[in-house]
Amino acid sequence: MITLRHALAIATALITFAGPAYAQQWYQVEVVVFEQLNANTDEAWPTMPVGNTTDLTPRSATNRIQPAQRGELSGIAERLRNxxxxxxxxxxAWQQSALGRNASQPVQIEGERLTGKIHIYKSAYLHSVLDxxxxxGSTTFEAQQYPNLNESRRIRSQELHYFDHPRFGAILQLKPIATPDNVLNAMQGGESYSLPD
Incomplete structure:
Protein backbone atom coordinates (compact mmCIF):
# COMPACT_ATOMS: atom_id res chain seq x y z
CA MET A 1 0.00 0.00 0.00
CA ILE A 2 1.26 3.46 -0.93
CA THR A 3 1.31 5.85 1.98
CA LEU A 4 1.15 9.61 1.77
CA ARG A 5 4.88 9.74 2.45
CA HIS A 6 5.58 7.40 -0.51
CA ALA A 7 3.28 9.40 -2.79
CA LEU A 8 5.04 12.65 -1.88
CA ALA A 9 8.45 11.06 -2.47
CA ILE A 10 7.36 9.80 -5.90
CA ALA A 11 5.87 13.18 -6.85
CA THR A 12 9.04 14.98 -5.75
CA ALA A 13 11.21 12.58 -7.75
CA LEU A 14 9.07 13.05 -10.87
CA ILE A 15 9.27 16.82 -10.63
CA THR A 16 13.02 16.75 -9.93
CA PHE A 17 13.89 14.47 -12.86
CA ALA A 18 11.41 15.82 -15.38
CA GLY A 19 14.04 18.12 -16.90
CA PRO A 20 14.16 21.82 -17.67
CA ALA A 21 11.76 21.71 -20.64
CA TYR A 22 9.00 20.34 -18.45
CA ALA A 23 9.68 22.55 -15.42
CA GLN A 24 9.63 25.86 -17.27
CA GLN A 25 6.61 27.91 -18.30
CA TRP A 26 6.19 28.06 -22.09
CA TYR A 27 5.21 31.18 -24.01
CA GLN A 28 3.85 32.06 -27.43
CA VAL A 29 6.06 34.94 -28.58
CA GLU A 30 4.91 37.25 -31.35
CA VAL A 31 6.60 40.35 -32.73
CA VAL A 32 5.78 42.95 -35.37
CA VAL A 33 8.68 45.15 -36.53
CA PHE A 34 7.83 48.16 -38.67
CA GLU A 35 9.55 51.11 -40.31
CA GLN A 36 8.30 54.67 -39.85
CA LEU A 37 8.35 56.01 -43.43
CA ASN A 38 7.98 59.70 -42.59
CA ALA A 39 10.76 59.75 -40.01
CA ASN A 40 13.12 62.51 -41.13
CA THR A 41 15.97 62.85 -38.72
CA ASP A 42 19.56 64.03 -38.85
CA GLU A 43 20.72 61.63 -36.16
CA ALA A 44 23.99 59.76 -36.58
CA TRP A 45 23.54 56.00 -36.35
CA PRO A 46 25.98 53.43 -34.94
CA THR A 47 28.10 51.29 -37.24
CA MET A 48 26.65 47.82 -37.67
CA PRO A 49 29.21 45.13 -36.77
CA VAL A 50 30.24 42.94 -39.70
CA GLY A 51 31.23 39.31 -39.64
CA ASN A 52 28.61 38.30 -37.09
CA THR A 53 27.16 35.45 -39.11
CA THR A 54 26.50 33.16 -36.17
CA ASP A 55 23.19 31.33 -36.43
CA LEU A 56 21.48 32.59 -33.29
CA THR A 57 18.45 30.36 -33.56
CA PRO A 58 18.89 27.01 -31.79
CA ARG A 59 19.26 24.09 -34.17
CA SER A 60 16.48 21.52 -34.09
CA ALA A 61 13.50 20.42 -36.13
CA THR A 62 11.05 22.55 -34.16
CA ASN A 63 12.87 25.79 -33.45
CA ARG A 64 12.28 27.86 -36.57
CA ILE A 65 10.20 30.96 -36.26
CA GLN A 66 7.44 31.38 -38.77
CA PRO A 67 5.43 34.22 -40.26
CA ALA A 68 2.51 34.93 -37.95
CA GLN A 69 -0.40 35.49 -40.32
CA ARG A 70 -3.03 34.39 -37.79
CA GLY A 71 -1.39 35.57 -34.61
CA GLU A 72 -2.65 37.83 -31.85
CA LEU A 73 -0.92 40.82 -33.44
CA SER A 74 -2.31 40.22 -36.95
CA GLY A 75 -4.79 43.09 -36.62
CA ILE A 76 -2.04 45.50 -35.59
CA ALA A 77 0.20 44.33 -38.45
CA GLU A 78 -2.67 44.76 -40.93
CA ARG A 79 -3.40 48.31 -39.73
CA LEU A 80 0.29 49.18 -40.11
CA ARG A 81 0.34 47.70 -43.63
CA ASN A 82 -2.71 49.76 -44.60
CA ALA A 93 5.89 34.01 -33.99
CA TRP A 94 7.46 31.16 -32.08
CA GLN A 95 7.07 29.25 -28.83
CA GLN A 96 9.74 28.96 -26.18
CA SER A 97 10.20 28.09 -22.56
CA ALA A 98 11.23 30.69 -20.01
CA LEU A 99 14.84 29.75 -19.38
CA GLY A 100 17.47 31.73 -17.51
CA ARG A 101 19.55 34.38 -19.25
CA ASN A 102 22.53 32.12 -19.91
CA ALA A 103 20.44 29.06 -20.85
CA SER A 104 18.11 30.77 -23.33
CA GLN A 105 19.26 31.57 -26.84
CA PRO A 106 18.43 34.65 -28.92
CA VAL A 107 16.18 34.21 -31.94
CA GLN A 108 17.37 35.64 -35.25
CA ILE A 109 14.93 38.05 -36.93
CA GLU A 110 15.47 38.70 -40.65
CA GLY A 111 13.65 40.74 -43.23
CA GLU A 112 14.29 42.56 -46.48
CA ARG A 113 15.51 45.65 -44.61
CA LEU A 114 15.94 44.15 -41.15
CA THR A 115 18.40 42.00 -39.29
CA GLY A 116 18.96 41.32 -35.62
CA LYS A 117 17.96 39.20 -32.67
CA ILE A 118 15.44 39.01 -29.87
CA HIS A 119 16.42 37.40 -26.59
CA ILE A 120 13.66 36.38 -24.14
CA TYR A 121 14.70 35.04 -20.76
CA LYS A 122 13.54 34.80 -17.17
CA SER A 123 15.38 35.66 -13.98
CA ALA A 124 13.02 36.76 -11.23
CA TYR A 125 10.91 38.34 -14.01
CA LEU A 126 10.56 37.98 -17.77
CA HIS A 127 13.00 40.09 -19.78
CA SER A 128 13.44 40.91 -23.44
CA VAL A 129 16.49 42.21 -25.26
CA LEU A 130 15.96 43.55 -28.78
CA ASP A 131 18.98 44.24 -30.96
CA GLY A 137 18.18 45.94 -48.06
CA SER A 138 21.52 44.91 -49.56
CA THR A 139 22.52 41.27 -49.14
CA THR A 140 26.11 42.24 -48.32
CA PHE A 141 26.57 43.91 -44.98
CA GLU A 142 29.43 46.35 -45.01
CA ALA A 143 30.61 48.38 -42.06
CA GLN A 144 28.03 51.13 -42.49
CA GLN A 145 25.93 53.19 -40.16
CA TYR A 146 22.40 51.88 -39.77
CA PRO A 147 19.62 52.70 -37.32
CA ASN A 148 19.80 50.31 -34.36
CA LEU A 149 16.98 49.52 -31.94
CA ASN A 150 18.84 48.11 -28.95
CA GLU A 151 16.74 47.92 -25.82
CA SER A 152 16.54 45.65 -22.79
CA ARG A 153 13.59 45.72 -20.44
CA ARG A 154 11.52 43.76 -17.98
CA ILE A 155 8.27 42.61 -19.56
CA ARG A 156 5.01 41.00 -18.50
CA SER A 157 3.15 38.27 -20.28
CA GLN A 158 -0.19 39.03 -21.90
CA GLU A 159 0.71 42.70 -22.37
CA LEU A 160 1.73 44.60 -25.49
CA HIS A 161 5.24 46.02 -25.32
CA TYR A 162 6.24 48.83 -27.67
CA PHE A 163 9.90 49.43 -28.46
CA ASP A 164 10.46 52.85 -30.01
CA HIS A 165 13.12 54.30 -32.28
CA PRO A 166 13.01 57.42 -34.49
CA ARG A 167 13.12 55.27 -37.66
CA PHE A 168 11.41 52.01 -36.70
CA GLY A 169 9.67 50.22 -33.88
CA ALA A 170 8.61 46.83 -32.58
CA ILE A 171 5.55 45.49 -30.80
CA LEU A 172 6.12 42.35 -28.73
CA GLN A 173 3.70 40.09 -26.88
CA LEU A 174 4.19 36.92 -24.83
CA LYS A 175 1.31 34.67 -23.80
CA PRO A 176 1.67 31.69 -21.45
CA ILE A 177 0.81 28.38 -23.11
CA ALA A 178 0.85 24.71 -22.17
CA THR A 179 4.05 22.83 -22.95
CA PRO A 180 3.78 21.80 -26.64
CA ASP A 181 3.07 18.12 -27.32
CA ASN A 182 6.22 17.67 -29.39
CA VAL A 183 8.29 18.73 -26.37
CA LEU A 184 6.38 16.45 -24.02
CA ASN A 185 7.00 13.59 -26.46
CA ALA A 186 10.71 14.33 -26.64
CA MET A 187 12.06 12.54 -23.59
CA GLN A 188 15.60 13.94 -23.94
CA GLY A 189 17.30 16.86 -25.63
CA GLY A 190 16.25 19.87 -23.59
CA GLU A 191 14.18 21.34 -26.43
CA SER A 192 13.35 24.95 -25.65
CA TYR A 193 11.73 26.25 -28.85
CA SER A 194 8.75 25.16 -30.90
CA LEU A 195 6.54 26.30 -33.76
CA PRO A 196 3.02 27.46 -32.99
CA ASP A 197 0.19 25.19 -34.12
Missing amino acids: SAGYRVLSHE LWLTS
Missing part, protein backbone atom coordinates in the same frame (compact mmCIF):
# COMPACT_ATOMS: atom_id res chain seq x y z
CA SER A 83 -1.20 52.98 -43.25
CA ALA A 84 0.78 55.25 -45.57
CA GLY A 85 3.21 56.09 -42.77
CA TYR A 86 4.48 52.59 -41.94
CA ARG A 87 5.98 49.51 -43.58
CA VAL A 88 5.87 46.14 -41.80
CA LEU A 89 9.36 44.66 -41.92
CA SER A 90 8.68 41.44 -40.04
CA HIS A 91 5.77 39.69 -38.31
CA GLU A 92 6.97 36.47 -36.67
CA LEU A 132 17.54 45.08 -34.39
CA TRP A 133 19.16 46.91 -37.32
CA LEU A 134 17.28 48.72 -40.10
CA THR A 135 19.47 48.02 -43.15
CA SER A 136 19.56 49.23 -46.74
Whole structure:
Protein backbone atom coordinates (compact mmCIF):
# COMPACT_ATOMS: atom_id res chain seq x y z
CA MET A 1 0.00 0.00 0.00
CA ILE A 2 1.26 3.46 -0.93
CA THR A 3 1.31 5.85 1.98
CA LEU A 4 1.15 9.61 1.77
CA ARG A 5 4.88 9.74 2.45
CA HIS A 6 5.58 7.40 -0.51
CA ALA A 7 3.28 9.40 -2.79
CA LEU A 8 5.04 12.65 -1.88
CA ALA A 9 8.45 11.06 -2.47
CA ILE A 10 7.36 9.80 -5.90
CA ALA A 11 5.87 13.18 -6.85
CA THR A 12 9.04 14.98 -5.75
CA ALA A 13 11.21 12.58 -7.75
CA LEU A 14 9.07 13.05 -10.87
CA ILE A 15 9.27 16.82 -10.63
CA THR A 16 13.02 16.75 -9.93
CA PHE A 17 13.89 14.47 -12.86
CA ALA A 18 11.41 15.82 -15.38
CA GLY A 19 14.04 18.12 -16.90
CA PRO A 20 14.16 21.82 -17.67
CA ALA A 21 11.76 21.71 -20.64
CA TYR A 22 9.00 20.34 -18.45
CA ALA A 23 9.68 22.55 -15.42
CA GLN A 24 9.63 25.86 -17.27
CA GLN A 25 6.61 27.91 -18.30
CA TRP A 26 6.19 28.06 -22.09
CA TYR A 27 5.21 31.18 -24.01
CA GLN A 28 3.85 32.06 -27.43
CA VAL A 29 6.06 34.94 -28.58
CA GLU A 30 4.91 37.25 -31.35
CA VAL A 31 6.60 40.35 -32.73
CA VAL A 32 5.78 42.95 -35.37
CA VAL A 33 8.68 45.15 -36.53
CA PHE A 34 7.83 48.16 -38.67
CA GLU A 35 9.55 51.11 -40.31
CA GLN A 36 8.30 54.67 -39.85
CA LEU A 37 8.35 56.01 -43.43
CA ASN A 38 7.98 59.70 -42.59
CA ALA A 39 10.76 59.75 -40.01
CA ASN A 40 13.12 62.51 -41.13
CA THR A 41 15.97 62.85 -38.72
CA ASP A 42 19.56 64.03 -38.85
CA GLU A 43 20.72 61.63 -36.16
CA ALA A 44 23.99 59.76 -36.58
CA TRP A 45 23.54 56.00 -36.35
CA PRO A 46 25.98 53.43 -34.94
CA THR A 47 28.10 51.29 -37.24
CA MET A 48 26.65 47.82 -37.67
CA PRO A 49 29.21 45.13 -36.77
CA VAL A 50 30.24 42.94 -39.70
CA GLY A 51 31.23 39.31 -39.64
CA ASN A 52 28.61 38.30 -37.09
CA THR A 53 27.16 35.45 -39.11
CA THR A 54 26.50 33.16 -36.17
CA ASP A 55 23.19 31.33 -36.43
CA LEU A 56 21.48 32.59 -33.29
CA THR A 57 18.45 30.36 -33.56
CA PRO A 58 18.89 27.01 -31.79
CA ARG A 59 19.26 24.09 -34.17
CA SER A 60 16.48 21.52 -34.09
CA ALA A 61 13.50 20.42 -36.13
CA THR A 62 11.05 22.55 -34.16
CA ASN A 63 12.87 25.79 -33.45
CA ARG A 64 12.28 27.86 -36.57
CA ILE A 65 10.20 30.96 -36.26
CA GLN A 66 7.44 31.38 -38.77
CA PRO A 67 5.43 34.22 -40.26
CA ALA A 68 2.51 34.93 -37.95
CA GLN A 69 -0.40 35.49 -40.32
CA ARG A 70 -3.03 34.39 -37.79
CA GLY A 71 -1.39 35.57 -34.61
CA GLU A 72 -2.65 37.83 -31.85
CA LEU A 73 -0.92 40.82 -33.44
CA SER A 74 -2.31 40.22 -36.95
CA GLY A 75 -4.79 43.09 -36.62
CA ILE A 76 -2.04 45.50 -35.59
CA ALA A 77 0.20 44.33 -38.45
CA GLU A 78 -2.67 44.76 -40.93
CA ARG A 79 -3.40 48.31 -39.73
CA LEU A 80 0.29 49.18 -40.11
CA ARG A 81 0.34 47.70 -43.63
CA ASN A 82 -2.71 49.76 -44.60
CA SER A 83 -1.20 52.98 -43.25
CA ALA A 84 0.78 55.25 -45.57
CA GLY A 85 3.21 56.09 -42.77
CA TYR A 86 4.48 52.59 -41.94
CA ARG A 87 5.98 49.51 -43.58
CA VAL A 88 5.87 46.14 -41.80
CA LEU A 89 9.36 44.66 -41.92
CA SER A 90 8.68 41.44 -40.04
CA HIS A 91 5.77 39.69 -38.31
CA GLU A 92 6.97 36.47 -36.67
CA ALA A 93 5.89 34.01 -33.99
CA TRP A 94 7.46 31.16 -32.08
CA GLN A 95 7.07 29.25 -28.83
CA GLN A 96 9.74 28.96 -26.18
CA SER A 97 10.20 28.09 -22.56
CA ALA A 98 11.23 30.69 -20.01
CA LEU A 99 14.84 29.75 -19.38
CA GLY A 100 17.47 31.73 -17.51
CA ARG A 101 19.55 34.38 -19.25
CA ASN A 102 22.53 32.12 -19.91
CA ALA A 103 20.44 29.06 -20.85
CA SER A 104 18.11 30.77 -23.33
CA GLN A 105 19.26 31.57 -26.84
CA PRO A 106 18.43 34.65 -28.92
CA VAL A 107 16.18 34.21 -31.94
CA GLN A 108 17.37 35.64 -35.25
CA ILE A 109 14.93 38.05 -36.93
CA GLU A 110 15.47 38.70 -40.65
CA GLY A 111 13.65 40.74 -43.23
CA GLU A 112 14.29 42.56 -46.48
CA ARG A 113 15.51 45.65 -44.61
CA LEU A 114 15.94 44.15 -41.15
CA THR A 115 18.40 42.00 -39.29
CA GLY A 116 18.96 41.32 -35.62
CA LYS A 117 17.96 39.20 -32.67
CA ILE A 118 15.44 39.01 -29.87
CA HIS A 119 16.42 37.40 -26.59
CA ILE A 120 13.66 36.38 -24.14
CA TYR A 121 14.70 35.04 -20.76
CA LYS A 122 13.54 34.80 -17.17
CA SER A 123 15.38 35.66 -13.98
CA ALA A 124 13.02 36.76 -11.23
CA TYR A 125 10.91 38.34 -14.01
CA LEU A 126 10.56 37.98 -17.77
CA HIS A 127 13.00 40.09 -19.78
CA SER A 128 13.44 40.91 -23.44
CA VAL A 129 16.49 42.21 -25.26
CA LEU A 130 15.96 43.55 -28.78
CA ASP A 131 18.98 44.24 -30.96
CA LEU A 132 17.54 45.08 -34.39
CA TRP A 133 19.16 46.91 -37.32
CA LEU A 134 17.28 48.72 -40.10
CA THR A 135 19.47 48.02 -43.15
CA SER A 136 19.56 49.23 -46.74
CA GLY A 137 18.18 45.94 -48.06
CA SER A 138 21.52 44.91 -49.56
CA THR A 139 22.52 41.27 -49.14
CA THR A 140 26.11 42.24 -48.32
CA PHE A 141 26.57 43.91 -44.98
CA GLU A 142 29.43 46.35 -45.01
CA ALA A 143 30.61 48.38 -42.06
CA GLN A 144 28.03 51.13 -42.49
CA GLN A 145 25.93 53.19 -40.16
CA TYR A 146 22.40 51.88 -39.77
CA PRO A 147 19.62 52.70 -37.32
CA ASN A 148 19.80 50.31 -34.36
CA LEU A 149 16.98 49.52 -31.94
CA ASN A 150 18.84 48.11 -28.95
CA GLU A 151 16.74 47.92 -25.82
CA SER A 152 16.54 45.65 -22.79
CA ARG A 153 13.59 45.72 -20.44
CA ARG A 154 11.52 43.76 -17.98
CA ILE A 155 8.27 42.61 -19.56
CA ARG A 156 5.01 41.00 -18.50
CA SER A 157 3.15 38.27 -20.28
CA GLN A 158 -0.19 39.03 -21.90
CA GLU A 159 0.71 42.70 -22.37
CA LEU A 160 1.73 44.60 -25.49
CA HIS A 161 5.24 46.02 -25.32
CA TYR A 162 6.24 48.83 -27.67
CA PHE A 163 9.90 49.43 -28.46
CA ASP A 164 10.46 52.85 -30.01
CA HIS A 165 13.12 54.30 -32.28
CA PRO A 166 13.01 57.42 -34.49
CA ARG A 167 13.12 55.27 -37.66
CA PHE A 168 11.41 52.01 -36.70
CA GLY A 169 9.67 50.22 -33.88
CA ALA A 170 8.61 46.83 -32.58
CA ILE A 171 5.55 45.49 -30.80
CA LEU A 172 6.12 42.35 -28.73
CA GLN A 173 3.70 40.09 -26.88
CA LEU A 174 4.19 36.92 -24.83
CA LYS A 175 1.31 34.67 -23.80
CA PRO A 176 1.67 31.69 -21.45
CA ILE A 177 0.81 28.38 -23.11
CA ALA A 178 0.85 24.71 -22.17
CA THR A 179 4.05 22.83 -22.95
CA PRO A 180 3.78 21.80 -26.64
CA ASP A 181 3.07 18.12 -27.32
CA ASN A 182 6.22 17.67 -29.39
CA VAL A 183 8.29 18.73 -26.37
CA LEU A 184 6.38 16.45 -24.02
CA ASN A 185 7.00 13.59 -26.46
CA ALA A 186 10.71 14.33 -26.64
CA MET A 187 12.06 12.54 -23.59
CA GLN A 188 15.60 13.94 -23.94
CA GLY A 189 17.30 16.86 -25.63
CA GLY A 190 16.25 19.87 -23.59
CA GLU A 191 14.18 21.34 -26.43
CA SER A 192 13.35 24.95 -25.65
CA TYR A 193 11.73 26.25 -28.85
CA SER A 194 8.75 25.16 -30.90
CA LEU A 195 6.54 26.30 -33.76
CA PRO A 196 3.02 27.46 -32.99
CA ASP A 197 0.19 25.19 -34.12
